[in-house]
Amino acid sequence: MEKIIEENKQGTSLVLAQKEGNTKKLFIESYGCQMNFSDSEIVASILHEQGYNTTQNLEEADLVLVNTCSIRDKAEQTVRKRLEKYNAVKKINPTMKVGVLGCMAERLKSQFLEEEKIVDMVVGPDAYKDIPNLLKEVEEGRDAINVILSKEETYGDISPVRLNSNGVNAFVSITRGCDNMCTFCVVPFTRGRERSREPQSILEEIKDLYDRGFKEVTLLGQNVDSYLWYGGGLKKDFDKATEMQKATAVDFAQLLEMCAVQFPKMRFRFSTSNPQDMHVEVIEIMAKYHNICNYIHLPVQSGSTRILKEMNRQHTREEYMALVDKIYEIIPDISLSQDMISGFPTETEEDHQDTLSLMEYVKYDFGFMFAYSERPGTLAARKMVDDVPEEVKKRRLNEIIDLQQKLGLERTKRFLGQEVEVLIEKESKRSNEHWSGRNSQNTVVVFPKENYKVGDFVMVKINDCTAATLIGEAIGYSEMMN
Numbered sequence: 040m041e042k043i044i045e046e047n048k049q050g051t052s053l054v055l056a057q058k059e060g061n062t063k064k065l066f067i068e069s070y071g072c073q074m075n076f077s078d079s080e081i082v083a084s085i086l087h088e089q090g091y092n093t094t095q096n097l098e099e100a101d102l103v104l105v106n107t108c109s110i111r112d113k114a115e116q117t118v119r120k121r122l123e124k125y126n127a128v129k130k131i132n133p134t135m136k137v138g139v140l141g142c143m144a145e146r147l148k149s150q151f152l153e154e155e156k157i158v159d160m161v162v163g164p165d166a167y168k169d170i171p172n173l174l175k176e177v178e179e180g181r182d183a184i185n186v187i188l189s190k191e192e193t194y195g196d197i198s199p200v201r202l203n204s205n206g207v208n209a210f211v212s213i214t215r216g217c218d219n220m221c222t223f224c225v226v227p228f229t230r231g232r233e234r235s236r237e238p239q240s241i242l243e244e245i246k247d248l249y250d251r252g253f254k255e256v257t258l259l260g261q262n263v264d265s266y267l268w269y270g271g272g273l274k275k276d277f278d279k280a281t282e283m284q285k286a287t288a289v290d291f292a293q294l295l296e297m298c299a300v301q302f303p304k305m306r307f308r309f310s311t312s313n314p315q316d317m318h319v320e321v322i323e324i325m326a327k328y329h330n331i332c333n334y335i336h337l338p339v340q341s342g343s344t345r346i347l348k349e350m351n352r353q354h355t356r357e358e359y360m361a362l363v364d365k366i367y368e369i370i371p372d373i374s375l376s377q378d379m380i381s382g383f384p385t386e387t388e389e390d391h392q393d394t395l396s397l398m399e400y401v402k403y404d405f406g407f408m409f410a411y412s413e414r415p416g417t418l419a420a421r422k423m424v425d426d427v428p429e430e431v432k433k434r435r436l437n438e439i440i441d442l443q444q445k446l447g448l449e450r451t452k453r454f455l456g457q458e459v460e461v462l463i464e465k466e467s468k469r470s471n472e473h474w475s476g477r478n479s480q481n482t483v484v485v486f487p488k489e490n491y492k493v494g495d496f497v498m499v500k501i502n503d504c505t506a507a508t509l510i511g512e513a514i515g516y517s518e519m520m521n
Contacts, residue, residue, distance in 0.1 A: 108143065
């Protein structure tokens with residue numbers, strides 16, 4: 040639940056420039072969080088070198104891959120329906136091969152391959168480099184599987200192709216796996232233990248993006264704040280590192296500063312943060328550099344200390360509030376967003392009211408809110424009874440959503456009359472006469488096109504707003520363009 044799932048991107052099939060000489064067709068689509076979409080770019084890059092060009096025509100594909108998510112039951116059910124569709128096409132095109140990637144692959148390997156026989160290949164999140172070997176197994180008539188979780192793999196040596204890109208924003212993965220055993224979450228079981236990527240490979244990937252004209256990078260990880268490079272290996276083994284390794288280690292605050300200093304004409308974001316791991320040094324680095332955006336996604340899941348303990352979140356309500364106070368103190372114009380779960384096992388009406396009061400205290404700009412759904416394999420599924428009635432979950436969720444919409448409008452209104460810096464990303468959905476972009480606080484801004492173009496940093500005077508969008512007029516280029 041830590042990972043943001045953007046509903047409008049679910050099931051996107053990826054496409055990239057065709058490589059001359061490649062004769063095979065790859066159809067690949069992604070579900071779940073941005074980490075999965077980033078992984079699909081890595082997979083496409085590997086297969087690009089194996090003779091595959093992407094296609095958006097399912098019927099002509101030689102290989103169909105779906106990158107999957109186990110975070111919510113809805114995501115799993117959607118993928119199952121897609122697999123039914125693939126297999127219907129397979130009856131028309133019997134040479135087509137179907138593979139499942141990602142978190143569902145790790146969790147449901149035996150069902151997919153042996154019991155239901157609906158796929159030819161199952162590949163876990165750490166085994167993408169093995170896909171060429173697995174394809175050979177499939178071509179020789181054998182089912183192929185690799186869901187081994189790695190202690191080292193970060194894909195730092197693979198330059199991902201940028202699929203369906205606007206040429207402006209890109210995601211760069213800096214960590215893989217997670218050590219936080221939240222009782223509701225499958226990520227530690229599907230993506231393994233936490234390890235960080237070598238800083239130089241991150242900076243080289245950003246340099247390549249900069250050279251190609253990209254203007255904004257989001258540093259991506261299950262928990263970016265616990266990034267720690269000390270020469271390789273798991274985060275949990277850092278205490279066994281040599282004195283030299285410890286002395287030369289790079290943490291997230293240092294990595295963030297490296298990015299800001301080396302690429303002053305690029306803007307940086309990061310996701311996702313875990314409250315227990317966010318240190319004041321990160322906030323101070325954000326305040327120090329203009330090109331680090333004033334926005335933090337800070338999942339809390341519940342406003343009740345008792346429920347936080349049941350979730351195995353390593354912080355209390357009061358500790359979270361103290362962190363928020365410190366963030367607002369150092370960066371007064373920051374935007375914060377949340378993840379919230381309604382109806383976690385044993386949640387009472389008092390616990391729910393604690394959640395609403397915490398939201399009022401923090402004044403989140405955005406939110407990602409869900410009713411609790413039991414995920415097989417998690418500690419909560421094994422040891423807790425899902426005892427909150429469905430209608431109560433939904434009612435509480437609606438109250439959370441209603442409050443967030445009210446808070447969101449209040450927070451958006453604070454920009455009225457201000458001048459904000461906007462990176463133009465695309466044409467507005469509602470008008471081909473307007474540009475759309477985001478300000479530093481991650482709020483969407485639309486304004487008349489005039490002579491500006493995609494990729495420009497523009498100062499915009501805000502004249503009006505809706506609950507989630509700022510409306511204004513450009514008054515000139517920002518200093519980032521100098």
